[in-house]
Amino acid sequence: MARVFNIQRGIYLLENEGIVEGVLTKVTMGGDGDYPNSWIEYGYVLKHYMLEFKGKTDINFKANKAIIESNGKPIHVFLKEGIDCNYAGIFDFDSFDESNDGSKWFILKKRSQEKVFSLNKYKTELEKNVQSALRFPKERRREIIACTNKIPVRKSAITQVFIRNPYIIAEVLLRAAGVCEFCNQTAPFLRAIDNTPFLEVHHKIPLANGGEDSLENTVAVCPNCHRKAHFG
Ligand SMILES: [Zn+2]
Ligand SMILES: [Zn+2]
Structure with missing residues (x-):
């Protein structure tokens, strides 16, 4: 059988x-x-x-x-x-x-995934490598580019993510009503998928630092303010 x-x-x-x-x-x-x-x-x-x-x-x-x-x-x-x-x-x-x-x-x-290649570690390494590449003399950098494969290697990576509550995201987007809660400007464009204003929901205290996934700890922000909040 x-x-x-x-x-x-x-x-x-x-x-x-x-x-x-x-x-x-x-x-x-x-x-x-x-x-x-x-x-x-x-x-x-x-x-x-x-x-x-x-x-x-x-x-x-x-x-x-x-x-x-x-x-x-x-x-x-x-x-x-x-x-x-x-x-x-x-x-x-x-x-x-x-x-x-x-x-x-x-x-x-x-069931947890098998560990293969850490995405976070990779991102940190790439950032570091870009910093050192910026310091190279132009000729040396061009030489390296010339002898590097133009087809990027494809690799599976694992990453840890916080599983976020979709209802919080929805509630915060509706609260913002298309206006960035940091700079008070209207969202820069509409999402092609449903014509809603493009804002991203950001955690004031990052989840990685123990911040809560709650209405109090979240703001809907424009992409500029979001990048600035993380990298500014
Ligand atoms: Zn903004
Ligand atoms: Zn964020």
């Missing part, structure tokens, strides 16, 4: 000879039901209610058991938000819990 999908409502078990090799789950976010799935840590730690059958939840239901016993086998998560359904990546089962009313859920954590 080949690989088959054993479909348990929103949870699909990828089976090979009856052995579960992986799980696909479609997770409906939010909604106004009693048990809305939610992010504990946005984009990373997911609270996913267990499969329910006739109003009853049991950790021994095949699909629930497959997740609890996944033990390193991939749990592919598809997020359904409104009418959109997007692949969110591979998650691992972390734990499960229940509340007094008998509802049960899994905690799933996004």
Whole structure:
């Protein structure tokens, strides 16, 4: 027997000879039901209610058991938000819990990427190399350019990002209403995609320095003010 999908409502078990090799789950976010799935840590730690059958939840239901016993086998998560359904990546089962009313859920954590090449380190190095290239005599610089491959090397890089709350960004953009909150000038152009004013949401205290992703710590600014805030 080949690989088959054993479909348990929103949870699909990828089976090979009856052995579960992986799980696909479609997770409906939010909604106004009693048990809305939610992010504990946005984009990373997911609270996913267990499969329910006739109003009853049991950790021994095949699909629930497959997740609890996944033990390193991939749990592919598809997020359904409104009418959109997007692949969110591979998650691992972390734990499960229940509340007094008998509802049960899994905690799933996004599997981290393999470390290959640090983007931040690369950017710092490039900056340093530009500084030293600026100090070279023109002829020497031209010589180096002449004997360097014009086709750039392509490389995969890893980077650490802060997973930002899209609702904060939306709220701050609406608050600014197209006017930079630093220089009070109108946004320099409209986004081609939707004709909204181009402003960027900036953190007054950088997230990297422990700043919050909150309405209080954010401003919508024009690209000039944004660059100045970071590099001025
Ligand atoms: Zn500005
Ligand atoms: Zn910024």
